[in-house]
Amino acid sequence: MGIKKTVDASRGLVMIEVDGNPAIVVRLSDLQADIVTRAALHGLSQKLGDAGALSAGASDAERYEAIRAVADHLLGAESGDDWNRKAAGDGSGSDGLLVRALVELGADRDAARAKVAAMDKKTQAAVRAMPEVSAVIARLKAPKNPSIGANALAGLLGRPVPETDAAPF
Numbered sequence: 001m002g003i004k005k006t007v008d009a010s011r012g013l014v015m016i017e018v019d020g021n022p023a024i025v026v027r028l029s030d031l032q033a034d035i036v037t038r039a040a041l042h043g044l045s046q047k048l049g050d051a052g053a054l055s056a057g058a059s060d061a062e063r064y065e066a067i068r069a070v071a072d073h074l075l076g077a078e079s080g081d082d083w084n085r086k087a088a089g090d091g092s093g094s095d096g097l098l099v100r101a102l103v104e105l106g107a108d109r110d111a112a113r114a115k116v117a118a119m120d121k122k123t124q125a126a127v128r129a130m131p132e133v134s135a136v137i138a139r140l141k142a143p144k145n146p147s148i149g150a151n152a153l154a155g156l157l158g159r160p161v162p163e164t165d166a167a168p169f
Helices: 033-051 060-075 097-104 109-118 121-129 131-141 146-157
Strands: 003-008 013-018 024-027
Touching (some): 097 109, 097 131, 121 131
Antiparallel strands (some): 003 013, 013 024
């Protein structure tokens, strides 16, 4: 079972396909102007919010800079073709996990940004899978306070909350 979403800006439509069902097509030209405005504002809100959805270890300053970079990019865009930012990093709008991991492993930040930006998705995935890199990424993604996760898990499982930072197992 799957859902396929298609945004066709040149034809001004969104098409949603759910396996075994007819496609649902919504054209901007069929909507009231205030609905189009609301949809545009919702899309902007989502895009900007997504830019700030960095790894758990990201600081508020990093999140702000990621959002600011996407906003600045959109404000300077010359056409709809510029909707997706072509930037350094690995798609997060800021230094992504891969760039941050490479820097921690000793790479120069600007060099890491340039190299990752030049990689296709398959190459990025292969680099992320390297043991040294994947270990740093796992650490960057880990919660700052592991006892919070252990406490939440214990509560969900109906177990006593651990007294230490150790996991409840």
